[in-house]
Amino acid sequence: MSRKSLISIGDFTKEEILHVLETAKEFEQNRVQNFLEGKVIASLFFEPSTRTRLSFETAINRLGAKVIGFSDASNTSQSKGETLKDTIKMVSNYVDMIVMRHPLEGSSRYASEEASVPVVNAGDGANQHPSQTLLDLYSILQTQGTLEGLTINMVGDLKYGRTTHSLLQAMSHFHPKFIFTAPEELKMPKEYKEFLDSKGIEYIETTSLDDYLNECDILYMTRVQQERFTDPMEYERVKDVYRLEASMLNNVRDNMKILHPLPRVTEIDQDVDDTPYAYYFKQAENGLYVRMAIISYLLGYR
Amino acid sequence: MSRKELVVSALENGTVLDHIPAENVYKALRILNLEGIENQITIGINLNSRQHGRKGIIKIADKFFADDELNKLALLAPEATVNVIKDFKVVEKKKVVMPEEVVGIAKCMNPKCVTNHQPIKTRFTVKAKGNDISLLCHYCEKISDTKGVF
Numbered sequence A: 001m002s003r004k005s006l007i008s009i010g011d012f013t014k015e016e017i018l019h020v021l022e023t024a025k026e027f028e029q030n031r032v033q034n035f036l037e038g039k040v041i042a043s044l045f046f047e048p049s050t051r052t053r054l055s056f057e058t059a060i061n062r063l064g065a066k067v068i069g070f071s072d073a074s075n076t077s078q079s080k081g082e083t084l085k086d087t088i089k090m091v092s093n094y095v096d097m098i099v100m101r102h103p104l105e106g107s108s109r110y111a112s113e114e115a116s117v118p119v120v121n122a123g124d125g126a127n128q129h130p131s132q133t134l135l136d137l138y139s140i141l142q143t144q145g146t147l148e149g150l151t152i153n154m155v156g157d158l159k160y161g162r163t164t165h166s167l168l169q170a171m172s173h174f175h176p177k178f179i180f181t182a183p184e185e186l187k188m189p190k191e192y193k194e195f196l197d198s199k200g201i202e203y204i205e206t207t208s209l210d211d212y213l214n215e216c217d218i219l220y221m222t223r224v225q226q227e228r229f230t231d232p233m234e235y236e237r238v239k240d241v242y243r244l245e246a247s248m249l250n251n252v253r254d255n256m257k258i259l260h261p262l263p264r265v266t267e268i269d270q271d272v273d274d275t276p277y278a279y280y281f282k283q284a285e286n287g288l289y290v291r292m293a294i295i296s297y298l299l300g301y302r
Numbered sequence B: 001m002s003r004k005e006l007v008v009s010a011l012e013n014g015t016v017l018d019h020i021p022a023e024n025v026y027k028a029l030r031i032l033n034l035e036g037i038e039n040q041i042t043i044g045i046n047l048n049s050r051q052h053g054r055k056g057i058i059k060i061a062d063k064f065f066a067d068d069e070l071n072k073l074a075l076l077a078p079e080a081t082v083n084v085i086k087d088f089k090v091v092e093k094k095k096v097v098m099p100e101e102v103v104g105i106a107k108c109m110n111p112k113c114v115t116n117h118q119p120i121k122t123r124f125t126v127k128a129k130g131n132d133i134s135l136l137c138h139y140c141e142k143i144s145d146t147k148g149v150f
């Protein structure tokens, strides 16, 4: 059995990314897969995230495996002071894989070093959430027919938004061009721009959503997340900075699709939902197939 | 005989660490685990150096280091030189080499990093651009600079 974990999107090579996307397509065509029958997978949510948990647990069930775990750490031995290491060592003895979400950054990497089974990171604080990145890639591939040479316009919180950072890292395999639409306070951090420079990837920065709306293949909208801010004043200044409405989409490219990691608040108006450009609900559904593919791959079945 | 030679030659057997930035001398003692050892240690701070402004020097009697131990010093003093003394003579002179990884000594500057909440040995990859050294945390993937971490 394979012992590979998925903690950060950088853990997968370009070939592994493409392999998982290919497998996800197979599962989308046939959701009934029972080849993990007899396996038990732990779903350890040290902080609540209903959306991600349901998606993973549905994926596990559709593969025929059983789930054990918790959806909130408040009743676990962790709340009684047990170390993360001890919890992981104990659970490792029972299961074939661990899916975990934890508020501390780096916790999943640490768990993967202590566990005797593969670990899938379902979010470690503001750090990484690789299954989100893979479902973003899957949705891009599905709507554009390719991942090569696309123009991606990332909008909103590019400073704290981990999904944009991981997507940028993953897309760097495929010769993209980036547009970063963000207010001054939430600009793409220097280290990511340096990363793009080192790979010779072009990017443009703007504060106006109107500027490049008509020049992109993917409009990747993000929510400004209050919990990422240490300064409440900074949050108040920027929380409603962009609002996409259907009337703004008259001259966009025909193939343009709008993605959003959800939940959305005010950044995408409801009237956008009925345009042919909205893809965020389908994107969320795609999470199921991609998570099935990740689990199958890490357990050595696909 | 110049002043510098005098300072160095006062040691019979041991190691002389030279060209340490004056402000990092005490941190250097810590990073090399020299606090609390019984060997005789002589420290010079704010000595004038032609190349490096004010420098510090540490002389440890009867102590010899493995290279990877010494190379930790590069994080605080990239220009440091090491003189191995036997019988009042410099038998070996070398420069420290920047280590690729730092395990168990620095502290991650990210307050939400798991290493600051659980009993975990820290691990960093060293990123050096000239004299600008930063540390990439193996766990939270955030960059720490070396000023706050020792």
Ligand SMILES: [Zn+2]
Pocket (backbone or CB within 6 Å): A106, B108, B109, B110, B113, B114, B115, B137, B138, B139, B140, B141, B142
């Ligand atoms: Zn860290």
